[in-house]
Amino acid sequence: MRYSKMFIPTMKEDPKEAEILSHRLMLRAGFIRKLASGVYTWLPLGLKSLKKVENIIRQEMNRKGAQEIIMPFVQPKELWEESGRWEKYGKELLRIRDRNDRELCLGPTHEEVVTDLVRREVKSYRELPLILYQIQTKFRDEIRPRFGVMRSREFSMKDAYSFDIDEAGAEKSYMDMYDAYMRIFERCGFNFKAVEADTGQIGGSFSHEFMVLADTGEDTIISCGGCGYAANLERAEVGFVDREVPHTKGQLKDVETPGQRTVEEVSEFLGVKPDKLVKTIIYNTDRGTMGVLVKGDREVNEVKLRNMLNLDVIELADEETIEKTTGGPLGFSGPIGLSIPLYADRDVLFMEDFVVGGNVRDVHTVNVNNEDFKVKGYYDLKVAEPGDFCARCGGTYSSTRGIEVGHIFKLGLKYSKAMNCTFLDKGGKEIHAVMGCYGIGVGRTVAAAIEQGHDENGMIMPFGIAPFEICVLPVNSSHAESMELAEAVYKELLYKGMDVIIDDRSERPGVKFKDCDLIGIPIRVTIGERNLKDHMVEIKLRKEKDSQKVRKEEVIERVLNYANEFKRR
């Protein structure tokens, strides 16, 4: 490709709208342009990267026997009613009407459509297992789109769906996809981690998220240095050390705490550390009002609570409910004498002489012990933090930030039952297919690569997904000898199958260098008058600071060597 012919609108200044680095750089380097909030055009350069990611995905999916299809972007309401998600999905699902007033939606995901397809076409166990995938545009009407293509409303996603005859088959499919994902993200050049994740509203029994490690990531990953266990923050189990349960020491006593509602206020007022307090959090759920006890300096993990009690709805109780159930106002709730079910985090079991709310305005109770109230049980109910004990090996947790680029779920029978997707087994019995679903955000993957690879001059794209692999850069395009050699090198590299661009513009050198760095092309071949006098040209790797001179006869070989080295990794 010739730079002079390609549509690459780069920008010198940072666009105001862009908050994080990848977004800024993608705008500046002419990868994307915004059309509306959360809706982007991919320009030639960005599209090249996007396609490279897509192709890596295709190759690895195909390698596992998955087959590519394309399903409709517009989907009828009826299917979504069958699965029950027309009601449940909420405002993220963009609903539209056609001219006949039929209700439709823009597909945010394709479980319904693919399940419908398979139930129509697959009749026998002989046709399974089956994994179908597509790379296609999705629309989710996000509450708050941000970070460019990292969290947009319209976005490209690879989604795959597996259908198996039984649990064992489904697990095999899941593991196949897991392997494929590992290979995909390795080939993208990522520093990433597969972490255990909550299955969320999509349900199902287990799930992994593939997280690209980056400080700007929206997700928190908890991981154990000891055994390698890693999980999404909302999922991470917290271990504990079994200690002797202490016995009552101090004298239970109410104290005046006028106006002191928060943990900080109370602990300061009474002169005790927050970890000597126990918070009583009141929740409204689909199974009634309940209370959760947690140490003062920790937070309740609502996902754990929901999973443990198998709840659908959990929300913090309003003040009215709190006063009705505890007798006291918000900020003064405590477990003593409450009639609602109470669940406590395990931390509480090992505490003694702690402080709780008095269930009366401006009163807290001190020297409280576990004998003073009744709970349904002690469970792991808090949000994990660095420094906590690992639930698997007792090691110590640390936390990092990550960008979720892939997510795999074992769905089980959720959709096949709801939509009656069945086939006949060996014995002629009708049974439901066991399903899995597997997503990768393609655009987000490109953004994540930039988030992970950049410096003050611009992107440092991994070789496998950079828009070009090599840039041939003649310093002075009006110098005939330079141009001649540049053209020759360019054509030879093309012939060798490399993805190469020649910067044939009559721009000043500085402009060319800056653009080349901004775009993040991994290998640059600089051809200038000065070095040419000594029959030398320059090779510079984007990720390295210094360039090296090589004899012009050797340049092709040297470049190909670098390319091979990049590919091998």
Added chain:
RNA sequence: CGGGAUGUAGCUCAGUAUGGUAGAGCACAGCGUUCGGGACGCUGGGGCCGCUGGUUCAAGUCCAGUCAUCCCGACCA
């Protein structure tokens, strides 16, 4: 949906307190000088001052409404 902010040239922004002919830098076009890390000079093109209504002799500026965008929060395959 709650809180905060911003809409003026393609981009970054000034001008708005005190109403009086629309500005700068970058980008763009022409000419000249430059030419190994985003050059310089001269000339030029480019504006529904987000939109609608109001106040006024006069509105980018004041008032009301509305739309859009961004940030924080709640939410999230």
